[in-house]
Amino acid sequence: MADGANALGVRAGADAVGCAPVAGQESLAARLVAFDTATLYEAGGQRGALLPGITALSSERRVAGPALTVLTARGDNLALHAAIASARPGEVIVAQCHDAQTGGWGEVLTVAAMARGVVALVVDGAVRDLDAIRELGFPVFARGTSISATTKIEPGHIRLPIDCGGQIVRPGDYVVADVSGLVVIEAEAVEETLVAAAARVSKEIGMMEQLRAGATTVDLLGLGAALAPETAPNEGGVR
16 A cells, blocks of 8 residues: 555555565564563663553553554544554554543454454553453553543554654564563564573573572672772772
């Protein structure tokens, strides 16, 4: 589909609909969920963490998948409807709604999203019908809840770069979310991040074995000098 407005009037990126799922997408997501979000954040060079405030409201299951990005007008959820209609199995809807005063996502959109194979919702905004969403077992990460209604008249954007939780998220970037937080990983950096995450886990396993054997984190992390700055050399080599 070319750039422009779809049947709902929502502006979409060039690859908005009609494309097959990316090869290997399911495999990458399965590999990513083997690591907690903090490990992936550290492994990625301490980049991509969404700001605190967007938290797990439904399901404690860790999820991962390529981002289907959505930018709505304030107080309007038309773009969310359009996003679900164009969703590919395995995608995570990542939306910027500009406020948390209206509940632009509820039970009906959850059922629609699940039917399309969407694995989770990450929204810089609010949701409603949370009890029903929890019963459905659909993972939602949001700023909170609001029962205030939205309109369905304002054009929005899908599959374009957006700001969500203080991070730029591009279509196809991988989003991993769990009860600790959320991290976005650029699509081209996923493999490198996975390798670094595995190395970090291996290193931490060894460290924890040493701690159980009596070592201290002060010794293992070399923190002694920082705890006694008067005995540590400064940049000029003077103690």
